[in-house]
Amino acid sequence: MKLCIIGGAGHFDYVLGGLAQGIAVDLCAVAPGSAGENLGKLEARLRELDLNPRRFADWQAMLDETRPDIVAVNPHFGDHARINAECLRRGIHLYAEKPLATTLDDLAELEKLWRGSGVHLAAMFGIRYKPWFLTAHQVVQAGAIGEVRLLHAQKSYRLGQREAFYTRRDSFGGTIPWVGSHAIDWLRWFSGQEFVSVFASHSTRANGGHGELESSAMCAFEMTGEVAATVNIDYLRPASAPSHDDDRIRVVGSAGVIEVRNREVHLLNAAGEQILPQLSEVQCFADFVASIRGEQPCLVSAEDSFLSTAASLLARHAADEKRLIRF
Amino acid sequence: MKLCIIGGAGHFDYVLGGLAQGIAVDLCAVAPGSAGENLGKLEARLRELDLNPRRFADWQAMLDETRPDIVAVNPHFGDHARINAECLRRGIHLYAEKPLATTLDDLAELEKLWRGSGVHLAAMFGIRYKPWFLTAHQVVQAGAIGEVRLLHAQKSYRLGQREAFYTRRDSFGGTIPWVGSHAIDWLRWFSGQEFVSVFASHSTRANGGHGELESSAMCAFEMTGEVAATVNIDYLRPASAPSHDDDRIRVVGSAGVIEVRNREVHLLNAAGEQILPQLSEVQCFADFVASIRGEQPCLVSAEDSFLSTAASLLARHAADEKRLIRF
Numbered sequence: 001m002k003l004c005i006i007g008g009a010g011h012f013d014y015v016l017g018g019l020a021q022g023i024a025v026d027l028c029a030v031a032p033g034s035a036g037e038n039l040g041k042l043e044a045r046l047r048e049l050d051l052n053p054r055r056f057a058d059w060q061a062m063l064d065e066t067r068p069d070i071v072a073v074n075p076h077f078g079d080h081a082r083i084n085a086e087c088l089r090r091g092i093h094l095y096a097e098k099p100l101a102t103t104l105d106d107l108a109e110l111e112k113l114w115r116g117s118g119v120h121l122a123a124m125f126g127i128r129y130k131p132w133f134l135t136a137h138q139v140v141q142a143g144a145i146g147e148v149r150l151l152h153a154q155k156s157y158r159l160g161q162r163e164a165f166y167t168r169r170d171s172f173g174g175t176i177p178w179v180g181s182h183a184i185d186w187l188r189w190f191s192g193q194e195f196v197s198v199f200a201s202h203s204t205r206a207n208g209g210h211g212e213l214e215s216s217a218m219c220a221f222e223m224t225g226e227v228a229a230t231v232n233i234d235y236l237r238p239a240s241a242p243s244h245d246d247d248r249i250r251v252v253g254s255a256g257v258i259e260v261r262n263r264e265v266h267l268l269n270a271a272g273e274q275i276l277p278q279l280s281e282v283q284c285f286a287d288f289v290a291s292i293r294g295e296q297p298c299l300v301s302a303e304d305s306f307l308s309t310a311a312s313l314l315a316r317h318a319a320d321e322k323r324l325i326r327f
Numbered sequence: 328m329k330l331c332i333i334g335g336a337g338h339f340d341y342v343l344g345g346l347a348q349g350i351a352v353d354l355c356a357v358a359p360g361s362a363g364e365n366l367g368k369l370e371a372r373l374r375e376l377d378l379n380p381r382r383f384a385d386w387q388a389m390l391d392e393t394r395p396d397i398v399a400v401n402p403h404f405g406d407h408a409r410i411n412a413e414c415l416r417r418g419i420h421l422y423a424e425k426p427l428a429t430t431l432d433d434l435a436e437l438e439k440l441w442r443g444s445g446v447h448l449a450a451m452f453g454i455r456y457k458p459w460f461l462t463a464h465q466v467v468q469a470g471a472i473g474e475v476r477l478l479h480a481q482k483s484y485r486l487g488q489r490e491a492f493y494t495r496r497d498s499f500g501g502t503i504p505w506v507g508s509h510a511i512d513w514l515r516w517f518s519g520q521e522f523v524s525v526f527a528s529h530s531t532r533a534n535g536g537h538g539e540l541e542s543s544a545m546c547a548f549e550m551t552g553e554v555a556a557t558v559n560i561d562y563l564r565p566a567s568a569p570s571h572d573d574d575r576i577r578v579v580g581s582a583g584v585i586e587v588r589n590r591e592v593h594l595l596n597a598a599g600e601q602i603l604p605q606l607s608e609v610q611c612f613a614d615f616v617a618s619i620r621g622e623q624p625c626l627v628s629a630e631d632s633f634l635s636t637a638a639s640l641l642a643r644h645a646a647d648e649k650r651l652i653r654f
Contacts, residue, residue: 149533150543152479152559156579199526199651203553206476206581216477216579218555220547222649226530228545230557232479234579240599252483252543252561254533272567322549324526324651 001025001289004068006059006083007033007075008042009165010097011124015072016045018285029066031056033075033083034165059083068092070292072285074124077178078171081106088113088121093292095285098123098181100309102173107313111306120292123305125185127247129287131278133186136249136258136265138279140190144269146255148191151229153183156246159208159215159235167211175214176202176319177312180233183249184219184315185300185308187231190251193223195311197326200319206236219315231315328352328616331395333386333410334360334402335369336492337424338451342399343372345612352378356393358386360402360410361492386410395419397619399612401451404505405498408433415440415448422615425450425508426636429500434640438633447619450632452512454574456614458605460513463576463585463592465606467517471596473582475518478556480510483573486535486542486562494538502541503529503646504639507560510576511546511642512627512635514558517578520550522638524653527646533563546642558642 003025005012019025028046030053032039039055046053056062063071063086071087073080074097081101087094088110100123101107114121127133140148157179165171172178188194202217204210219231237246250259256269265276282299291298311327318325330352332339346352355373357380359366366382373380383389390398390413398414400407401424408428414421415437427450428434441448454460467475484506492498499505515521529544531537546558564573577586583596592603609626618625638654645652 147533149530149563150545150559150561152481152545152557154479154577156584197649199547201547201549201553201555203476203555205553206474216555218477218479218547218557220526220528220545220557222528226528226532228528228530228543230479230545230547230559232477232557232577232579234477236476236579236581236584238583238596240597241595242600250481250559252559252563254563256565257483257563268568269565270567273569322524 001070002027002066002068004062004066004071005030005042006071006073007037008039009037009076010074011126012042012072012074014124014126015095015285016049018283018289019051020049021283021286023286023289027066029054029056029062031059031062033059033073034079037075063090070095073097076165076171077173078102081110084110085113088117088119091117091119093120095288096121096123098125098309099173099177099312100305102177104313107309114302121302121305122288122298122300123309125182125300125308126284127182128189128299129282129284131281132260132263132265134282135276135278136260137190139267139276140251140258144256144267145251145253145258148251148253149227150252151187151191152250153186153231154246154248155179155183155233156237157235158237158239158241158244162210166213169212172213174316175233175235176200176217176219176316180217180219180231181308181312183231183233184311185304186249187221187229188308190249191223191227193225193227195327196222196224197324198315198318199324200315202319217319328397329354329393329395331389331393331398332357332369333398333400334364335366336364336403337401338453339369339399339401341451341453342422342612343376345610345616346376346378348610348613350613350616354393356381356383356389358383358389360386360400361406364402390417397422400424403492403498404500405429408437411437412440415444415446418444418446420447420619422612423448423450425452426500426504426639427632428636429504431640434636441629448629448632449615449625449627450636452509452627452635453611454509455516455626456609456611458608459587459590459592461609462603462605463587464517466594466603467578467585471583471594472578472580472585475578475580476554477579478514478518479577480513480558481573481575482506482510482560483564484562485564485566485568485571489537493540496539499540501643502560502562503527503544503546503643507544507546507558508635508639510558510560511638512631513576514548514556515635517576518550518554520552520554522654523549523551524651525642525645526651527642529646544646
């Protein structure tokens with residue numbers, strides 16, 4: 001397998017985690033995807049794995065020369081769509097940082113390129129693979145809370161000091177697509193329903209000098225089946241917090257309630273209250289590679305990747321325009 | 328002090344809690360407020376307090392004859408407005424179950440009657456007085472989380488088997504006004520901001536045969552100051568749950584996060600994470616009586632009562648019409 005990594009601004013660690021678990025590569029090459037992008041962390045991590053990647057200055061030249069089987073794309077977020085589109089045109093299996101695009105037009109173009117292409121594509125919705133989310137999802141699928149009726153998801157991050165590209169909408173894309181898309185993706189995944197409409201709101205206040213970066217946001221979705229869902233997103237988790245993130249979901253069903261909180265899974269149903277033992281973590285990039293090899297479908301399908309990205313961009317749009325948007 | 332209680336379908340216990348703590352009454356009289364209303368629980372509780380109330384069949388006759396100083400109104404919820412209006416016309420201080428009215432027209436009429444009347448009025452937003460909410464609110468007011476930016480509130484109740492009047496919109500008023508208005512009231516109280524717009528959604532599915540009663544709902548508010556807030560409401564808490572309710576609020580500020588959960592107050596700010604010691608509970612009806620006596624302003628002002636009711640009714644309207652409503 002020949003692997004290229006374009007950019008080092010996102011979750012390339014997902015890919016490296018797969019390599020560390022023994023995915024063999026015949027060739028590994030890297031190139032920046034954005035002007036002025038720093039690949040220092042990516043290269044340091046590759047060296048730790050005793051991988052000695054070829055380094056290209058130009059990602060298109062890299063693709064021309066190496067003709068990879070898989071490309072992982074994670075440059076500055078405003079450059080996702082342009083690079084993803086080129087990879088799809090070339091028919092390369094695409095492991096792409098979310099959001100797949102930062103505009104709806106670009107996303108529609110990607111979907112057009114992907115349909116019927118035979119390319120395997122997955123967005124890096126890596127949090128699905130965490131034991132607490134895998135476990136909660138499995139239990140909901142097994143009927144432990146009955147029919148899903150209401151969901152609330154939370155993403156809360158420490159902000160610290162971010163690179164300059166985070167401070168501009170054109171390069172960052174917005175906090176709802178960048179941070180919130182995980183939570184939005186969980187809503188579809190847990191409920192099995194599709195989005196009907198969204199209202200949202202976001203604000204840059206108290207963002208610690210980060211320009212256009214929104215430090216707080218909320219989204220409210222109507223879904224099919226009269227299911228409703230809300231999301232709270234913030235970059236206001238104090239530096240003193242015991243962890244970078246505080247990811248949560250609470251799902252209310254007709255026969256119980258399940259919550260992921262503090263990396264625990266709390267189930268309340270007719271059997272009482274319990275904290276569930278957890279499934280093992282699945283390595284997300286390994287899952288994608290296995291899907292290419294035909295061993296199993298990827299936990300994050302291309303459809304999921306497109307729909308969750310679209311919902312995130314529509315939510316951002318609803319927040320920008322302060323109006324309700326129907327899907 | 329002469330006290331009348333009209334109806335026994337709501338939180339008359341708030342009033343009796345005040346009487347139990349020593350509020351002296353020269354006269355106590357009760358009457359049903361709704362056709363077919365059962366006052367059995369109210370009368371049993373009064374007997375426990377060794378109070379021997381006069382019982383009237385007609386609440387207007389009771390008001391004519393006893394000329395009370397204070398009336399507590401808690402009949403079937405669809406009858407709140409009509410009775411509240413009559414009490415205001417008579418100039419009686421009004422301790423009124425929420426929502427103050429179940430239609431916006433009726434609420435506007437009540438506000439017109441109240442303005443300039445000199446009548447003391449408070450809605451029964453009794454959860455504000457719980458130690459965990461009082462404590463969290465005090466700490467937020469003191470600046471422990473900086474400027475409030477984002478809020479999420481939760482009301483989750485066991486449904487069980489409710490009286491027939493819960494199953495019809497005209498007598499029940501809707502789950503957003505009945506259950507959700509508490510949470511909606513917290514949003515204004517904690518943030519110090521006013522509502523700008525609301526989107527909401529509700530569903531009767533999985534309501535255990537309770538007709539028009541909505542078993543799940545969500546609301547999303549834009550507030551002044553670019554503050555955003557979401558609410559999740561459900562009647563789906565399993566019968567096996569360790570408590571009737573699971574009331575929560577999470578408030579994210581520019582300098583920290585505070586949460587009320589499981590009757591605890593969790594604060595995270597620069598000083599680290601802690602569970603706060605709590606203030607003592609304040610008796611809500613005693614607070615209202617003290618405000619009439621001029622001793623202190625009531626924690627729930629008449630303005631709060633009107634604004635939180637209005638927001639609840641507009642949220643229900645947004646859910647009914649599946650549209651965004653601006654205040």
